[in-house]
Amino acid sequence: MKGKTNDRPDREFRWLAFVLSLTLSAGATAQPAQTNLSETHAPSAPGQPQKLSFNKEIAPIVFEHCSMCHRPGQAAPFSLLSYTDVKKRARQVAEVTGKRFMPPWLPEKGYGEFAGDRSLRPDQIEAIRRWVADGAEEGAAADLPPLPRWTEDWMLGKPDLIVKLPQPYSLAPEGKDVYRDVVVPIPTTERKIIKGVEFLPGNWKVLHHAFINIDPTRVSRRLAEKENPPGFNGMALPETAVMPGGQTLGWQPGKVPSFSPEGLGWVLETNTDLVLQLHLHPSGKPELVQPAVAFYFAQTAPTNSAFRINLNPLLIDIPAGQSDYVIEDKYLLPIDVDLLSVYPHAHYIARRMEGYALLADGRRQDLLLIKDWDFNWQGDYRYAKPIFLPRGTTLGMRFTYDNSAGNVRNPNHPPRRVKYGLQTTDEMAELWFQVLPRIPYERALLAQGFFGHLAEGTIAYNEAVIQENPNDAEAHVKVGRGRLFLGQMPAALEQFRAAVKTDPKYDKGWYDLGFLLLNQQHFDEARDAFEHVVKLNPDDYQALGNLGNIYMQKGDLNQAEANFRAALRLNPDDRVARGNLDLVLTAKAKAGK
Amino acid sequence: MVIIGLSACRSVETETVKAPATNAGMNPGTSLPGVVDLTGHSVNPFQMAPARAVLFIFVRTDCPVANRYAPEIERLYRRFAPRDIACWLVYPDADTTPEEIRRHLHDYRLSLKALRDPRHELVKRAGVSVTPEAALFLPEGVEVYHGRIDDRCIEFGKERPEPTQHDLEDALTAVLQGKPIARASTPAVGCYIPELSLHDQAKSEGDNSGHKTGETEPQK
Numbered sequence: 019m020k021g022k023t024n025d026r027p028d029r030e031f032r033w034l035a036f037v038l039s040l041t042l043s044a045g046a047t048a049q050p051a052q053t054n055l056s057e058t059h060a061p062s063a064p065g066q067p068q069k070l071s072f073n074k075e076i077a078p079i080v081f082e083h084c085s086m087c088h089r090p091g092q093a094a095p096f097s098l099l100s101y102t103d104v105k106k107r108a109r110q111v112a113e114v115t116g117k118r119f120m121p122p123w124l125p126e127k128g129y130g131e132f133a134g135d136r137s138l139r140p141d142q143i144e145a146i147r148r149w150v151a152d153g154a155e156e157g158a159a160a161d162l163p164p165l166p167r168w169t170e171d172w173m174l175g176k177p178d179l180i181v182k183l184p185q186p187y188s189l190a191p192e193g194k195d196v197y198r199d200v201v202v203p204i205p206t207t208e209r210k211i212i213k214g215v216e217f218l219p220g221n222w223k224v225l226h227h228a229f230i231n232i233d234p235t236r237v238s239r240r241l242a243e244k245e246n247p248p249g250f251n252g253m254a255l256p257e258t259a260v261m262p263g264g265q266t267l268g269w270q271p272g273k274v275p276s277f278s279p280e281g282l283g284w285v286l287e288t289n290t291d292l293v294l295q296l297h298l299h300p301s302g303k304p305e306l307v308q309p310a311v312a313f314y315f316a317q318t319a320p321t322n323s324a325f326r327i328n329l330n331p332l333l334i335d336i337p338a339g340q341s342d343y344v345i346e347d348k349y350l351l352p353i354d355v356d357l358l359s360v361y362p363h364a365h366y367i368a369r370r371m372e373g374y375a376l377l378a379d380g381r382r383q384d385l386l387l388i389k390d391w392d393f394n395w396q397g398d399y400r401y402a403k404p405i406f407l408p409r410g411t412t413l414g415m416r417f418t419y420d421n422s423a424g425n426v427r428n429p430n431h432p433p434r435r436v437k438y439g440l441q442t443t444d445e446m447a448e449l450w451f452q453v454l455p456r457i458p459y460e461r462a463l464l465a466q467g468f469f470g471h472l473a474e475g476t477i478a479y480n481e482a483v484i485q486e487n488p489n490d491a492e493a494h495v496k497v498g499r500g501r502l503f504l505g506q507m508p509a510a511l512e513q514f515r516a517a518v519k520t521d522p523k524y525d526k527g528w529y530d531l532g533f534l535l536l537n538q539q540h541f542d543e544a545r546d547a548f549e550h551v552v553k554l555n556p557d558d559y560q561a562l563g564n565l566g567n568i569y570m571q572k573g574d575l576n577q578a579e580a581n582f583r584a585a586l587r588l589n590p591d592d593r594v595a596r597g598n599l600d601l602v603l604t605a606k607a608k609a610g611k
Numbered sequence: 612m613v614i615i616g617l618s619a620c621r622s623v624e625t626e627t628v629k630a631p632a633t634n635a636g637m638n639p640g641t642s643l644p645g646v647v648d649l650t651g652h653s654v655n656p657f658q659m660a661p662a663r664a665v666l667f668i669f670v671r672t673d674c675p676v677a678n679r680y681a682p683e684i685e686r687l688y689r690r691f692a693p694r695d696i697a698c699w700l701v702y703p704d705a706d707t708t709p710e711e712i713r714r715h716l717h718d719y720r721l722s723l724k725a726l727r728d729p730r731h732e733l734v735k736r737a738g739v740s741v742t743p744e745a746a747l748f749l750p751e752g753v754e755v756y757h758g759r760i761d762d763r764c765i766e767f768g769k770e771r772p773e774p775t776q777h778d779l780e781d782a783l784t785a786v787l788q789g790k791p792i793a794r795a796s797t798p799a800v801g802c803y804i805p806e807l808s809l810h811d812q813a814k815s816e817g818d819n820s821g822h823k824t825g826e827t828e829p830q831k
Contacts, residue, residue: 191720
């Protein structure tokens with residue numbers, strides 16, 4: 019009789035638990051027709067440029083690019099729906115469009131064509147500038163185009179399920195930005211295929227961006243209960259809270275949601291929690307924030323699912339004062355894929371971001387360029403058309419950081435050495451490529467290959483950490499997990515042993531040691547390790563489940579049952595322990611007969 | 612109405628102003644007929660109860676930059692009002708109604724007295740162009756500081772995590788201590804105060820036709 023072993027994904031390896039559920043966001047959003055203004059710039063007579071009017075030349079730009087957010091009840095602080103609205107702020111409009119602060123859109127044109135591109139073309143920016151300089155005239159009423167029609171509620175239509183934060187979160191009027199993570203159970207009674215997700219911020223004024231994660235365990239919920247119900251603060255999520263397979267579920271003002279194409283839904287299991295990560299910006303007065311997420315169910319099971327290639331080099335060590343620190347990473351694609359979307363992420367001192375593909379013939383294809391990264395306007399970008407990348411293509415990223423005092427966004431005054439970390443005063447370098455395998459079953463090859471790449475990165479980073487501090491037990495565990503993934507068992511074992519030797523009170527070190535020993539069928543040593551875990555952390559239901567497993571392997575069914583029951587008392591949703599308990603009870607019943 | 616000496620008030624950044632300065636010709640009694648309180652009464656903030664200095668902070672109800680400064684404005688008010696600094700919030704948008712201003716004061720927990728300046732008499736006198744922007748005058752009517760509250764905002768949409776210079780607070784402290792103000796003028800970042808249109812001028816004239824004079828109403 020053989021039971022299943024509880025696994026515990028690490029942050030770098032959290033995909034392990036979710037390799038099979040996946041999809042992509044997609045579904046083309048119609049791009050509104052664009053007015054080419056170059057003709058209207060032509061002078062009406064030599065030396066006498068034609069004066070632009072709001073109704074004829076400016077309103078089409080404003081209505082298409084600004085009004086969606088600049089209308090009542092939306093993210094922007096004031097409306098831009100009429101001549102009077104725009105005229106009143108004409109100088110501001112000219113300035114912020116001229117500086118490309120508005121509409122907020124970080125990618126440069128010509129380096130990947132994205133759906134829902136809100137940015138203005140240079141001729142549109144120039145038209146606004148000229149219109150303001152010429153006195154911002156209204157023009158003939160007949161020239162004014164009608165206002166677009168917007169959906170006042172859910173843009174994707176009536177949802178199949180709405181999950182709303184039961185109580186609003188109360189945001190203080192001032193202070194630094196707040197990262198608030200809230201946990202809400204998703205009330206489904208059966209497995210669902212999700213074809214679309216839409217987010218409503220519940221307070222447009224203060225919510226800067228949000229990420230939608232799913233936790234199939236109770237880890238996030240427990241953390242929330244312990245820290246600050248119904249959530250916790252900070253940018254670090256538990257390893258178990260992830261964006262469901264292959265998805266990049268982010269929201270930022272102006273983002274238009276879309277459905278996944280037929281056959282590319284993702285699986286939502288029952289008994290999972292929604293974990294919303296909210297970046298909140300104090301407004302000057304107390305604010306209540308009560309976001310909601312709508313789910314749209316698909317009828318057809320997924321026939322293919324996307325995969326996220328998250329390039330995230332960890333060896334970041336930026337000297338104080340350096341203004342041109344570069345971080346790079348590359349990954350060679352083992353299969354043919356279509357690139358669907360890209361999501362860049364760093365904190366405050368990143369400046370330039372490049373994403374690119376090196377094709378097998380040596381050509382470089384630009385996939386993303388951001389010249390002046392702004393953490394506050396981060397978002398994910400979906401390509402207008404999927405980009406085919408054949409096997410043998412190298413995906414690459416190159417980020418540049420400015421850690422000098424001259425970088426006004428530098429959170430450290432004076433600048434200090436900055437390393438990898440999840441706090442906003444640390445740095446990160448992430449570029450996620452969401453890809454769809456051309457041949458669905460080749461996804462496993464990609465996963466295996468890419469996770470190996472991640473494991474190597476994790477090992478290199480944590481070995482550097484150990485070099486600086488040989489007593490960092492957590493770093494030993496992470497090197498051990500990387501080695502374990504790469505199949506280097508003796509090296510992994512050595513690291514886990516080093517971890518518990520360095521810090522005998524580090525329950526995670528004991529857990530991983532026990533996990534490896536259990537897999538090597540060293541049951542007595544493994545039991546000893548898991549008993550250490552339970553002693554140090556009595557709430558660790560997975561350690562109890564594994565103790566049950568060990569007793570089951572050794573034929574001690576009573577002890578096995580006791581441990582599985584203990585695990586289930588702590589977490590009634592532990593499917594592994596539940597299944598193993600059933601096995602034990604069946605075996606006991608048979609033995610009884 | 613005659614506005615005198617405006618350019619003299621706009622010191623270049625490197626220049627220091629010794630406070631208290633001599634009266635540079637600005638007459639505190641200069642009439643400001645368009646400046647009204649929330650009941651529509653004409654108010655001349657320079658002719659109110661004696662103060663060591665008069666501070667105006669220009670705001671709008673719908674300017675996110677100004678709104679984010681509300682707690683800081685209130686903090687400065689609570690610190691300096693008891694030390695004989697007369698503090699005023701000035702709403703220069705002609706279209707903003709007294710009711711909207713009352714709601715704004717309530718929502719953002721601002722306890723300063725509010726003025727409406729629909730004809731931009733104070734805007735011009737102070738030489739401000741955005742919200743939020745501060746202007747500090749000696750009782751004699753000489754402007755000794757105008758500009759930002761602090762240096763948190765670098766440009767529209769670009770800000771430091773925390774300010775490194777507290778220009779207005781430093782100016783207020785210097786005035787109270789009779790010391791020179793290091794920077795009499797700083798660049799303010801925020802929402803532009805739109806120039807008055809004919810519509811605005813007509814509206815504000817209409818608002819103040821037959822204006823009353825008297826004390827301002829208490830805000831709270």
